[in-house]
Amino acid sequence: MPEAVLxxxxxxxxxxxxxxxxDEVLKATRQLLALxxxxxxxxxxxxxxxxxxxxxxxxxxxxxLAARQLGWIDVPMLCTHEISVPGSLxxxxxxxxxxxxxxxxxxxxxxxxxxATALRPDLCKLPPVDFDELESWIEAELAAQDRARAARxxxxx
Numbered sequence: 632m633p634e635a636v637l638x639x640x641x642x643x644x645x646x647x648x649x650x651x652x653x654d655e656v657l658k659a660t661r662q663l664l665a666l667x668x669x670x671x672x673x674x675x676x677x678x679x680x681x682x683x684x685x686x687x688x689x690x691x692x693x694x695x696l697a698a699r700q701l702g703w704i705d706v707p708m709l710c711t712h713e714i715s716v717p718g719s720l721x722x723x724x725x726x727x728x729x730x731x732x733x734x735x736x737x738x739x740x741x742x743x744x745x746x747a748t749a750l751r752p753d754l755c756k757l758p759p760v761d762f763d764e765l766e767s768w769i770e771a772e773l774a775a776q777d778r779a780r781a782a783r784x785x786x787x788x
Contacts, residue, residue, distance in 0.1 A: 634671050635733035639679055642671055642739050645725040647746035653692040654684075660697035662742060666760065667728065667768050668701075670740040679729040680707040686723045687715050692726050701769070702776045723747055 646663040648655045660683070667673065681703070683694040695708040713725065723746070732739075741754045748755045 635755055637731055640730055640732050640734065640736065640739055642648060642667060642673070642728045642741065643726065644742035644744075645723055645747035645750055646744045647720065648722045648724065649688060651689050651691045651722065655738040656689060656694055656724065657697045657700070659706075659745070660726070661701065661769050662762065663726060663742060664665055664698055664701060664725065665765055665772070666742045666744065666757070667726065667740075669768070670742055670757070671730070671732075671734070673728065673730055675701075675703045675706055677731045678703065678706045679708070679731055681709045681729065682727045683708065684713045684725045684727075685710070686719065687712050687722055688721055689724060689776065694726070699731045701772050702779070720750060723750075736772055 641656060644663050644667045646659045648659045681698060683698075693710045695710050698706065698708060712735070713719070714721070725747075740756075741751065742757065743751050743755050744760060746756070
């Protein structure tokens with residue numbers, strides 16, 4: 632059996648927000664990122680970098696903060712705006728993760744949710760998303776990050 636080769640691959644995803652508010656941008660980005668992580672088995676230690684973009688009508692918060700909240704403290708990240716093309720999808724958040732993996736290109740699952748499914752209907756192969764279950768997973772991840780921060784603040788035992 633051939634040995635698996637570690638390669639840097641890109642995995643992408645997009646979502647939309649109804650309103651340009653800090654809470655909504657962070658919640659939508661956390662949900663998108665959580666689905667990308669779960670669908671692809673991404674460990675943040677294997678992430679080389681991530682680029683977050685928004686359409687120009689989304690500027691209430693840096694979407695990369697959602698990744699920091701989920702524990703991606705040491706991952707290099709960049710936020711920027713998409714090119715404003717007339718007629719393009721409004722209120723959109725996109726993520727491109729550069730990820731070290733042994734998966735082949737055809738094993739990588741892009742994630743397009745909410746209104747962003749219109750961007751790439753050919754790639755929207757996810758089963759229906761249970762957003763309540765997803766929010767429970769996100770809350771557990773956030774709580775784990777809070778516990779880790781508190782442990783670091785206490786110092787060595």
